[in-house]
Amino acid sequence: MNSLSGQAVDSGISMAGLGTGQELPESLVSRLIEQWSAERALDARAVLDEHPELWGHKSVVLALAYEEFCQRIDAGQSVDGDAFCRKFPAWEKSLRRLISFHEYLEENPHLLPAAQVEWPRPGQEMSGFAMLAELGRGTFGRVYLAREVNLGGRLVAVKVSLDGAGEADILGRLSHPSIVPVHSVQRGPSEGLTIICMPYLGPVTLFDVMDKLGTAHRRPTGARHILEAIRQARGQWPPGQHSDDAPDPELLRGSFIDGVLHLIAQLADALAFAHAQGICHSDLKPSNVLITAAGRPMLLDFNLAGGPEVLRRRLGGTLPYMAPEQIEAMVSGQAALPAALAVASDLFGLGVILYELVSGRLPFGPVSVKGRLNEVAAKLLRRQRQGPWPLEKTHPQIDPCLARLIHRCLAYEAENRPASADELAAALRRHRSPFCRARRWARRRWLVSLSVAAGLVVSPVAVAYYVASRPAAAVRWFNQAGSARQRSRYHQAEDCLSEVIRLGGPRD
Structure with missing residues (x-):
């Protein structure tokens, strides 16, 4: 059962060595796994403790941990997924997501692609793109950080997917500040693969x-x-x-x-x-x-x-x-x-x-x-x-x-x-208007006031300090806003509430 080609994980490979001739993290992971597997069963935690500088690299930790998980399952061991993920606290949530998806595909193998796909690997070139590192992957596609060789080696994001021409056609019709645009689309060297080139806008989702x-x-x-x-x-x-x-x-x-x-x-x-x-x-x-x-x-x-x-x-x-x-x-x-x-x-x-x-x-x-x-x-x-x-x-x-x-x-x-x-x-x-923001601020202060009124352990000195520590100008503006609203002077009320916010009143 080796690592499933369709696992869904948002990779976070450190690129400290990009363009400097240093070893890319993915090739380093492969080398470490080969070294360990040749002598003993992989222990991702031990590998990372031997190389503590790798603990901060999300995709390195996920790759090592997931490989150990797969090896242990292949060996017939019973692995408690939750306990296993807790061994990697900094990336526990992401690893849990990856292993959950693995277990899901094991239970539902019909969701995997019908044929094995030969995805490009970092370090390879495909259709004019030099693949540098993997940004993310799903069941039917992978996204890479790449250099576009024929355009000055600019950094781009390249998605290689099964039957992705429809997605490219859709993205080409959607020009909006909050939708990732497309530079180009072409068929891949393997049948059924589509290569979509997009601007590289950073790796963070x-x-x-x-x-x-x-x-x-x-x-x-x-x-x-x-x-x-x-x-x-x-x-x-x-x-x-x-x-x-x-x-x-x-x-x-x-x-x-x-x-x-x-x-x-x-x-x-x-x-x-x-x-x-x-x-x-x-x-x-x-x-x-x-x-x-x-x-x-x-x-x-x-x-x-x-x-x-x-x-x-x-x-x-x-x-x-x-x-x-x-x-x-x-x-x-x-x-x-x-x-x-x-x-x-x-x-x-x-x-x-x-x-x-x-x-x-x-x-x-x-x-x-x-x-x-x-x-x-x-x-x-x-x-x-x-x-x-x-x-x-x-x-x-x-x-x-x-x-x-x-x-x-x-x-x-x-x-x-x-x-x-x-x-x-x-x-x-x-709900982001000055009035609503001030109302949230007032609600928070009202909850504090109720706690005091209910006789929670608050001394008179503490109450006096609470009142004295409020921004006096903000309180005055808030009271004026309330008066203006009662008199249906809504523009004046909004101006007053804007002053409340400017003075640091509402902070949820």
Whole structure:
């Protein structure tokens, strides 16, 4: 059972040696595995302890750990996946995802490509592209950092996929700031392979960012944490195009919730544009959202996308992010989703991403991939019918109105979700208005006041300090905003609330 060629992992190879003649990490991994396997069973933890400088290289750790896992399974050993992943704490979540997908394909081998594919390897050249390193992979394609030999050796991202011409055709029709564009497309040297050349905009996906944002029990407080997570996730990879662009100013200020809403509103804009062209994405998930160094989210991987005629051939997705109607159609063998349902399913997938960013967890709980596809799907459908875990319980400080909007995106019945991506984008931006941001600030302070009033262990001196430590000017502006709103002077109220924000009032 060697390492499956179709595992889905968002690689993070360090490129410290790129262009310097140093050994690329992937060839180093191959050499280390060969050395160990020639003498004894591979022990990834021991290899990494012998070479501690490799612990910080995500793809090196994942490759070594996954190879050990496969060797142990091949030897007939029983391996506890969760315990195994805990041996690599820095990359535990990514390794768990990789091994879960391995187990899923073992249970559902019919999902693998019918024929073995000879994918290019880093160090090889294919159709004018010198492959430098692997950026990511899925069941039916791989993405590489490459140099375009005939164009001055510029860095590009190259996707090699099975029957990818349809994806290239779709991307060629979608010109939007939040959709990754295409430079060129050509047939590969092997039958059925398509090579899509795209600008290299950096290696970081929203999945990588979420990996760095902390656990569900400790969520970030400021929007700046998103930029810091992007910086950490990029590591030593070479900078992408526009890497010198100034950081998005909306991520330099405000709360973490404000930053999340800003990101998701841009993705909703991209979906609205695609939907207007008759194209649905159909596989929204964090690893299909690229994040530039400046903090711009961009949709990628339109492999399952298309209008009704394409969806008729390519009904699928990624279970935790699939809408109920997608799952039911896939399990029943339905030919296609009606166009209206395909649009609604995209909004559901975006809602799952939004919920996960806000709370640090999936709305319907973790999805185990152990078992047959129909069994796993049926279990998830039961949870979706019950509705998501209330956001107010996972994130008590969230604005109830915002929580209701997110829950609407996750409604079991498609007609109960927002009517369009445009409507969702507008609603998200309303929740970033000065009034809503100040309301979140006031709600947080109100919760503190209730705690004091309830007689929690707070001395009079502590209460006095709390009141004295509030920014007096911000409080005055907030009170003036309330008075203006009561008198229906909404423009004046918004101006006052803008001053509250400028003075540092609302910080979720």
